[in-house]
Amino acid sequence: MLLKKIYEEYKQDVFKYLVTLTYDTSLSEDLVSETFLGALKSLYKFKGECSIKTWLFSIARNKWYEYLRKQKPTISIDDLAYNYLLSENDLDGSLIKKELASKINTLLDNESSRTKDIIFMRIEGYSYFEIGKKYNISEGSARVIDYRTKKKIKDTLMKEGVVYE
Template identity: 50%
Template sequence: MKQIERLYREYKQDVYHYVLSLTNNPSLADDLLSETFISAIKSIHRFKGQSSLKTWLCSIARHKWLDHLKRQKASVEYNDLLQLYVATSIEGHMITAELAEYVLVLLQEKDERTRAVIGMRVEGYSYAEIAERQGISESSARVIDFRTKKWLKERLAKEDWL
C-alpha cells in the first residue's frame, strides 16, 4: 500500500498537468487522473520497465482521455476540435498535430470558398466579417460553417479519430 501511495504522490502532479493540457477542463482532468491511477494499480504487474513510470502513467492517461472522447463523440463540438490543436504536452501535441494535419487534408476536399470561410472561423472572424470579406450573405457563411462542421465530425468519427 505504501508503494501505491508513493507512486501517486510522486507522479500525480505530472499526470494531472498532462491530462489538463489535453482536456483544458480541471474537473475532467481530476476524473481522468483518478481513472489513470486506478487502472495503473490494477495493471502494475504488466509494467515491463521499458519506459519510465511517468511515461507509462501518461500513456494510460492518454488512453483514458481517448476513451472519454470516444464515449463523448456524439457531443463533440467544433470548438472542442479546435481545442485539440492547442494541447501543449509532447505526447498530446503529437496526437493533436496529427489530427490538425488530417483536418487540413480533409478540408482540401472542399472548394476554395468553403476553405476560406472555415479558415476565417478558426481565426475568430464573425459571420458578418466573413460575409463582407467573401462577398456572401451572413446566412451563407453560417450554412457553410455548419455543413462543414457536420461533415468533418462525420468523417472523423467514421475514421475513428473521435
Template identity: 55%
Template sequence: MAKINIQTIYEHNKQDVYSYLLSLTHNKSLSEDLTSDVFLGAIKSMPAFRGNSSIKTWLFSIARHKWYEHLRKGKKELAPEDFLRIYLSDDTTLETAVITKELVGRIYELLEQESVKSKDIVLMRVDGYSYFEIAQKHNISESSARVIDFRTKGRIRANLLKEGYISESDFL
C-alpha cells in the same frame, strides 16, 4: 524489477498527471476524475509494467488513453484544438488553419482507420516521445518510426484534401 509502491508513485506524479489531463480537457473536474481513473488503471496494469519507460511516461500514456476513451464514449464534444495538435501537427503553419468540429471528427475517424501501430506512433509523437523511444517500444528502427509517422499523417492529409475538408493552401 524492484517492488513498486503505488502510494509513492501517486504522491510523486499526481500533480503532473492532473496538469497533463487539464491541458487536454480544459476542465478541472473532469481532469480530477480522469486522474483518479489513471491511477486505478495503473494499479490494475502494474504487473504488465516492464520498465521500458519511466513511470511518469507510462502514467502519461495511461492518461492519454483514458482521455481518448472518454472522448469515444461521447462524454465531451470534440474541440478542434484537441485534435489539430494530435493528428496534423508538424512544422507547417497549421495553427493558422480554421478547424471545424466536423473536420476534427473526420480526422479522428481517419486515424481510427489506421493500424494500431501507426496510430500509436502518431500519438506517441504528439505526446513528445522521441523517435528513438518509439522505435524501442515497437521494436523497429528510428527511421521506420519516422516513416510510419510521416506516411500516416500524409494519408490523413490526403484524405482530407480529397474530401474537401482542407485545401493545399492550408499547408503552405
C-alpha cells in the same frame, strides 16, 4: 505502498497532462483517479521499458480516449487536430468546426511526412520522449518540431482570418 509513492510523485504531472488534453480541471481530476486505478490494476504488467511517468501518461491518454468514446461515438482525427492545435482560449466552448479541421489537415499535408507524423503522434497523446525515440531525435528536437509546426499553422490561419488571437 509502491503505488502510493508513485501517486504522490506523479499525480501533479498526470493532472497537468490531462488538463492539456481536456481543458477541464474537474474532468482532469476525475481522470487522474481513473488513471491511478488503471495503474493499480496493471502494475504487474509494467516492465520498466519506459519511465513510470511515460507509462502513467499512456494510461491517462487511454482514459481520456475512453471518456471521449463515451461522450461521442466517433472521434475523428479532424476533431483531435482541431483541439490539439488551438489553445483553450481559441476553443471558447464552441463546437468543433469541421472546415477549420479540414484546413488544418490541408496545411499539415504541406509538411514533410516526418513532421506530419510527429504532429499526429502528439495529437494522439504521445510524449516527446516517445516521439524522439521513434525518430532517433532528442526530446527537445521533437518539442521544437511540434512547436514550430503548430505556430506555422496558427500563423497561417490567423493571416487568412480563420482564427483570431
